[in-house]
Amino acid sequence: xxxxxxxxxxxxxxxxxxxxxxxxxxxxxxxxxxxxxxxxxxxxxxxxxxxxxxxxxxxxxxxxxxxxxxxxxxxxxxxxxxxxxxxxxxxxxxxxxxxxxxxxxxxxxxxxxxxxxxxxxxxxxxxxxxxxxxxxxxxxxxxxxxxxxxxxxxxxxxxxxxxxxxxxxxxxxxxxxxxxxxxxxxxxxxxxxxxxxxxxxxxxxxxxxxxxxxxxxxxxxxxxxxxxxxxxxxxxxxxxxxxxxxxxxxxxxxxxxxxxxxxxxxxxxxxxxxxxxxxxxxxxxxxxxxxxxxxxxxxxxxxxxxxxxxxxxxxxxxxxxxxxxxxxxxxxxxxxxxxxxxxxxxxxxxxxxxxxxxxxxxxxxxxxxxxxxxxxxxxxxxxxxxxxxxxxxxxxxxxxxxxxxxxxxxxxxxxxxxxxxxxxxxx
Numbered sequence: 001x002x003x004x005x006x007x008x009x010x011x012x013x014x015x016x017x018x019x020x021x022x023x024x025x026x027x028x029x030x031x032x033x034x035x036x037x038x039x040x041x042x043x044x045x046x047x048x049x050x051x052x053x054x055x056x057x058x059x060x061x062x063x064x065x066x067x068x069x070x071x072x073x074x075x076x077x078x079x080x081x082x083x084x085x086x087x088x089x090x091x092x093x094x095x096x097x098x099x100x101x102x103x104x105x106x107x108x109x110x111x112x113x114x115x116x117x118x119x120x121x122x123x124x125x126x127x128x129x130x131x132x133x134x135x136x137x138x139x140x141x142x143x144x145x146x147x148x149x150x151x152x153x154x155x156x157x158x159x160x161x162x163x164x165x166x167x168x169x170x171x172x173x174x175x176x177x178x179x180x181x182x183x184x185x186x187x188x189x190x191x192x193x194x195x196x197x198x199x200x201x202x203x204x205x206x207x208x209x210x211x212x213x214x215x216x217x218x219x220x221x222x223x224x225x226x227x228x229x230x231x232x233x234x235x236x237x238x239x240x241x242x243x244x245x246x247x248x249x250x251x252x253x254x255x256x257x258x259x260x261x262x263x264x265x266x267x268x269x270x271x272x273x274x275x276x277x278x279x280x281x282x283x284x285x286x287x288x289x290x291x292x293x294x295x296x297x298x299x300x301x302x303x304x305x306x307x308x309x310x311x312x313x314x315x316x317x318x319x320x321x322x323x324x325x326x327x328x329x330x331x332x333x334x335x336x337x338x339x340x341x342x343x344x345x346x347x348x349x350x351x352x353x354x355x356x357x358x359x360x361x362x363x364x365x366x367x368x369x370x371x372x373x374x375x376x377x378x379x380x381x382x383x384x385x386x387x388x389x390x391x392x393x394x395x396x397x398x399x400x401x402x403x404x405x406x407x408x409x410x411x412x413x414x415x416x417x418x419x420x421x422x423x424x425x426x427x
Contacts, residue, residue, distance in 0.1 A: 201357025
């Protein structure tokens with residue numbers, strides 16, 4: 001296998017830049033630049049190439065089986081100058097046997113060498129992309145192997161159930177010492193309960209990963225754009241005393257209580273003969289209905305809009321600066337009630353996020369749904385008047401196979417190019 005190298009830290013000027021090498025010639029390549037330190041002991045070394053001092057760097061070596069990739073590896077922690085990094089990379093590219101790594105190649109080698117399973121790889125990709133604390137925690141759970149451990153426990157239960165069923169096939173002409181049906185049924189029912197619970201949390205996990213949408217809904221000139229600006233802390237939307245200023249949906253991404261939230265400022269809801277405004281209202285209704293949460297900004301308590309609040313939505317009065325005695329009222333102009341509103345949004349979204357499971361990708365959800373279908377078929381086969389153990393065993397093996405695909409225990413070559421294309425070169 002080739003020895004690869006790449007800049008593993010972010011491009012651009014920085015205090016420290018990390019260049020990573022991995023492969024059979026990694027240590028030999030570093031030996032051409034400096035005296036090798038002891039394995040897994042950092043040492044300060046001058047990097048010298050053909051009599052030229054390239055930099056003074058912190059050098060670390062890892063032996064095969066004890067590195068991120070599972071191969072002989074090395075790291076050069078350089079001064080983060082653009083010139084230093086470029087010169088070191090040019091020198092490495094000239095050493096025979098070394099080549100620049102492809103996108104995600106370090107992580108792909110970790111997968112191929114058994115250092116990570118496929119679910120951990122996907123968790124690592126999400127960890128790198130995490131913008132909020134909730135995204136970091138969710139990705140870290142998967143990257144730490146939580147999903148892999150759970151899949152392995154399910155696999156062992158399926159192996160036990162399949163073995164019991166297959167025993168009745170192997171000894172069909174003999175008396176099996178006990179009836180395996182109750183134990184097999186118990187194992188399948190337990191698995192179905194756990195898989196369905198995990199699927200229930202898949203939607204919340206997806207929302208954490210991609211972010212929640214919160215739509216601000218109300219009549220024209222209710223103060224929606226002013227409220228959006230107050231929540232965002234900047235002039236994201238144009239405000240005007242003229243009703244119907246907002247024609248399209250304006251989106252603002254922000255962090256609320258560690259959750260990624262996109263606030264939507266929508267067109268004022270009213271019947272209109274203006275074709276452009278009418279299209280804006282239709283788009284506003286569509287986006288509001290598909291949003292995870294709606295904030296209804298009302299001009300009066302009994303106001304009727306063309307879109308009605310759903311259970312869990314927030315209904316408040318606007319323009320608190322010109323009202324008296326209104327408990328749930330906000331003002332984007334003065335900031336009155338803004339902290340309360342942010343707290344309410346955080347509370348309702350956090351409740352939904354609390355039910356998140358470990359399924360962070362659609363691929364994983366589809367595999368688990370398929371496993372449930374096969375297990376339900378197995379249960380149905382056992383309840384049949386003419387139970388065929390061969391078909392029950394087949395359903396169990398199919399369920400096992402799709403679950404194993406979640407962590408890469410079976411052939412997943414067709415997925416790898418798509419997964420690793422999202423990684424940076426140095427990862």
